Amino acid sequence: MKELLLLYWPTILAAIFTGATLSVVGALLVTRQAAVQTLAVSQSAGLGVSLGLLVSQIFFPDGHLEHTAIPLVFGLAVSAAGFASTEWIARHSHTQTVVYLAAFALFWGASQLLTGFFPVIESHATALYFGDIVTLTKGESLFFFALSGCLSVYLLLFWRGLSARAFLSAILDEPLRLRSPLDLGFYVTSLALVCLSVQMLGLLFTLSCLFVPTAVYSFSASVGVGPHLGRVALSAGVVSGSGFILSLADSRFLTTPLITVLLAIFPLVHLGLERLLFRCK
Amino acid sequence: MLRAEGLTYGPPGLPPLHRGLTVLLNPGELLHVVGANGTGKSMLARTLLGISAATEGRVTIDFPGTRYLPQMQNRAAHLPYTLGDVLRFEAPNAASWCGLGLLRSEQFSLAWNKASGGERQRTLLTRFFLQQGDLLILDEPFNHLDVESRDIVRRLLSETLRMNPHSGALLISHDDEPRNWMGPVPVRTLSLGGA
Numbered sequence: 001m002k003e004l005l006l007l008y009w010p011t012i013l014a015a016i017f018t019g020a021t022l023s024v025v026g027a028l029l030v031t032r033q034a035a036v037q038t039l040a041v042s043q044s045a046g047l048g049v050s051l052g053l054l055v056s057q058i059f060f061p062d063g064h065l066e067h068t069a070i071p072l073v074f075g076l077a078v079s080a081a082g083f084a085s086t087e088w089i090a091r092h093s094h095t096q097t098v099v100y101l102a103a104f105a106l107f108w109g110a111s112q113l114l115t116g117f118f119p120v121i122e123s124h125a126t127a128l129y130f131g132d133i134v135t136l137t138k139g140e141s142l143f144f145f146a147l148s149g150c151l152s153v154y155l156l157l158f159w160r161g162l163s164a165r166a167f168l169s170a171i172l173d174e175p176l177r178l179r180s181p182l183d184l185g186f187y188v189t190s191l192a193l194v195c196l197s198v199q200m201l202g203l204l205f206t207l208s209c210l211f212v213p214t215a216v217y218s219f220s221a222s223v224g225v226g227p228h229l230g231r232v233a234l235s236a237g238v239v240s241g242s243g244f245i246l247s248l249a250d251s252r253f254l255t256t257p258l259i260t261v262l263l264a265i266f267p268l269v270h271l272g273l274e275r276l277l278f279r280c281k
Numbered sequence: 282m283l284r285a286e287g288l289t290y291g292p293p294g295l296p297p298l299h300r301g302l303t304v305l306l307n308p309g310e311l312l313h314v315v316g317a318n319g320t321g322k323s324m325l326a327r328t329l330l331g332i333s334a335a336t337e338g339r340v341t342i343d344f345p346g347t348r349y350l351p352q353m354q355n356r357a358a359h360l361p362y363t364l365g366d367v368l369r370f371e372a373p374n375a376a377s378w379c380g381l382g383l384l385r386s387e388q389f390s391l392a393w394n395k396a397s398g399g400e401r402q403r404t405l406l407t408r409f410f411l412q413q414g415d416l417l418i419l420d421e422p423f424n425h426l427d428v429e430s431r432d433i434v435r436r437l438l439s440e441t442l443r444m445n446p447h448s449g450a451l452l453i454s455h456d457d458e459p460r461n462w463m464g465p466v467p468v469r470t471l472s473l474g475g476a
Binding site: 027028030031091092160161163164166167170171172214218220222223224225227228229 | 351353354356360362366369370390391393
């Protein structure tokens with residue numbers, strides 16, 4: 001086990017920081033009523049990566065498909081286009097959720113269609129949905145650690161302003177101001193992290209970290225934006241790291257499904273203990 | 282000065298609510314916008330501020346800084362904001378929050394999602410009056426308020442315009458007559474019909 005920990009320490013760091021950062025981004029996105037849009041954009045990132053894998057296969061037939069920069073570039077480009085198109089259509093529609101769900105289905109269908117025509121990318125496309133943190137190289141792990149570390153510093157510095165903007169958007173119907181540096185910074189960095197996480201860590205890990213902790217902690221009796229964001233970050237970080245280590249200890253534990261389940265159990269136990277202590281007082 | 286000329290606006294994809302509308306607000310005065318439900322009062326405010334796009338016309342705003350109180354939708358938020366959180370975004374110094382008389386200090390720790398409509402509106406109004414900006418746009422500020430709170434808002438608005446003659450206010454309200462409480466501040470009325 002010690003050898004495994006020494007081998008995987010960069011990946012454990014990447015899992016902790018990416019999980020924690022995604023959970024805070026998710027809480028802010030849900031408040032901005034962008035959860036379903038994120039689902040659609042994540043799926044569009046998947047479509048982009050599949051396209052990129054196909055292009056990689058055409059131009060570099062002997063290389064490792066998933067390790068070239070082409071899927072990454074395609075993933076970023078298609079998810080940016082997915083974000084822009086869903087944003088534009090939703091602004092001209094009175095039923096935004098339906099538009100986002102339709103876009104999600106469309107991107108999913110297009111990905112499957114592509115896989116059907118080009119079976120060579122099938123195994124990579126499957127890995128895209130369920131991901132496996134174990135397969136990250138040391139370089140990729142350190143890259144994720146650096147990227148999520150930078151975004152977490154941005155979130156630490158500007159969480160008050162970002163949650164204020166989220167409040168205005170949710171309660172007062174103020175539209176997003178992409179010309180505002182704060183909103184622009186949040187959307188660009190979040191989009192990049194979500195897209196890269198979908199490509200390298202999988203759709204299930206990404207969506208679980210984004211939405212499970214904030215959903216469970218929304219049942220908490222305690223109030224305050226800071227405590228909520230702190231709790232989701234802490235639980236997602238602890239669970240992503242410990243879930244990964246547990247899956248190393250026992251190979252029957254599939255890494256991402258285990259992390260997904262623990263992302264719900266950890267906050268539930270925390271909230272249960274909190275209520276118990278409150279009643280005992 | 283706020284000036285809009287030849288303003289044509291309405292919901293996207295539907296016929297315009299108004300064509301060629303002229304709106305003028307000079308410093309030191311209050312423009313009272315009245316009209317029945319659905320006549321486009323809130324949309325006028327959003328169009329003047331550039332939040333909604335006008336089909337035709339030009340809007341010029343010379344006031345330094347704008348404060349905008351949109352009509353409250355009385356929604357819950359996903360994040361567990363306290364009333365204090367909402368105010369802290371605007372004014373970090375909690376001592377200034379009580380001075381306006383709309384909220385008591387024990388209400389600052391109250392959850393937004395559990396607060397009444399009146400408490401929510403008083404929080405948004407406190408936030409509004411703590412902001413900087415000479416152009417004040419208020420969309421139905423008296424909704425959800427009791428008589429005492431309405432009087433405080435009227436006093437705060439009147440004082441703001443009297444103490445700063447460079448400021449001007451656009452008030453959307455269909456159940457109040459500002460001439461009765463604005464004192465020496467000139468009040469003009471813009472009717473969008475149906476009232």
